[in-house]
């Protein structure tokens with residue numbers, strides 16, 4: 211079955227092989243290590259394919275000077291257009307009018323919808339966020355905006371309670387501690403990953419937006435960053451446990467670097483990882499060099 215699960219990680223690049231500065235080297239990540247056959251997620255790692263897995267480093271700068279940003283990076287992933295080259299700069303965090311126009315004109319979700327494929331965003335958003343989005347006081351990210359262009363309803367707390375969505379921190383703990391939803395069922399990281407794998411079976415494309423990796427890249431200490439990577443690894447373990455190769459393709463990627471270099475609180479110009487697991491991984495991997503290659507590679511995978 212040709213299904214796609216995209217685990218989108220905001221602000222995750224391939225950094226130095228240095229446990230003092232790169233939480234991906236310092237953290238204990240049994241699941242990522244297993245996927246990578248013991249290789250590390252670092253800048254010196256070359257692309258490889260084996261068994262049911264491929265790794266490709268993807269260029270997030272795409273020939274444009276400056277530091278990559280979320281709006282242009284995400285819009286590029288969703289459209290297959292080199293958006294920073296098109297508008298002449300990297301831009302973020304939220305998409306400008308010009309970037310929105312590009313995303314509205316065409317994106318992978320629209321192409322899939324026009325071929326009767328179903329697409330879903332797995333994130334559950336708190337009511338305050340949805341209200342701000344609706345009133346225009348908050349702008350959607352490029353990824354959220356792309357889902358808006360195909361009329362996707364963003365999931366809420368009720369969807370989370372009903373097991374139809376996932377909290378941004380995977381477990382739901384943040385909704386209890388920061389938003390006061392005391393009755394939110396808390397999932398373990400493993401259960402959250404399994405839920406994502408299960409939800410992915412209900413649509414042709416399911417995307418989960420993990421934005422906390424970028425927030426921790428900007429604000430977190432090395433200790434918090436290591437913990438974030440280890441939590442991510444545990445959630446990935448859950449996804450893999452709930453996924454067999456015939457279920458389709460898992461894509462784990464990012465819009466720009468940040469978390470992998472704790473010597474800076476800014477984004478980096480590092481390449482970003484593209485991890486591909488399952489059906490069709492090596493042919494998709496063979497077509498990816500930079501972020502603009504992801505959408506066309508996934509479209510040809512579906513065809």
Ligand SMILES: [Zn+2]
Pocket residue numbers: 221280303424425428468477
């Ligand atoms: Zn950022």
